[in-house]
Amino acid sequence: MDKPRASGVEWNMVPPQEFQPCKYRICRTPTKGQLGGVILNQHVLGTGTHYSVGRTQPCFEAGCELCARAIRRDWHGYLFLMGRKSREIIILELTAGPACRLYDEFKRLRTLRGLEILMSRANDQPNGRVICRIGERVANVEELPTVPDIRTMMESIWGVTFSPPTGTEPVGMERMSERDLVVAGVRQRASLNGQTFINSGGID
Numbered sequence: 001m002d003k004p005r006a007s008g009v010e011w012n013m014v015p016p017q018e019f020q021p022c023k024y025r026i027c028r029t030p031t032k033g034q035l036g037g038v039i040l041n042q043h044v045l046g047t048g049t050h051y052s053v054g055r056t057q058p059c060f061e062a063g064c065e066l067c068a069r070a071i072r073r074d075w076h077g078y079l080f081l082m083g084r085k086s087r088e089i090i091i092l093e094l095t096a097g098p099a100c101r102l103y104d105e106f107k108r109l110r111t112l113r114g115l116e117i118l119m120s121r122a123n124d125q126p127n128g129r130v131i132c133r134i135g136e137r138v139a140n141v142e143e144l145p146t147v148p149d150i151r152t153m154m155e156s157i158w159g160v161t162f163s164p165p166t167g168t169e170p171v172g173m174e175r176m177s178e179r180d181l182v183v184a185g186v187r188q189r190a191s192l193n194g195q196t197f198i199n200s201g202g203i204d
């Protein structure tokens, strides 16, 4: 009997990046109360998503099985936010409304990094209109922690690769459309890695 092939089997002391659990909580604007912090990204970056089997998943456009099942498609944007007191860094999931508001600020100020924001809802309903209050830029912007690339992070959480890394992030919401993510790259769906997606608890 032939021995099993040994070559090509890779063993690691720690799982490769794509298998590592995400260390950041992903938060939406809470139903009650507020969620605030300091923005760590230059701008929001988002894509079309579906909510299915209890979690948000990316839309694959052509050939998307969730589109084919007529599951509602929404745009969601993401950025890293740091609690002012706790300094906990979370991923904030934004709906289209506040993302547009933040994009206006991005166009005006050229970067969102260091801006304080406070997210709340107009009423206590889970789907209540989101209010995004934008405050001052903190004084010590250069001392804020650097964060991983949000697009790479979300693709890792979702277990997908939309396109080969280019080393350049799209800038601005004009370039945040699905079309830009449909680069002629690999579009594969790996199994979603079971990330617990939403935690509406706030940070301080």
Ligand SMILES: [Zn+2]
Binding pocket: 050, 058, 059, 060, 061, 064, 065, 066, 067, 068, 073
């Ligand atoms: Zn879809």
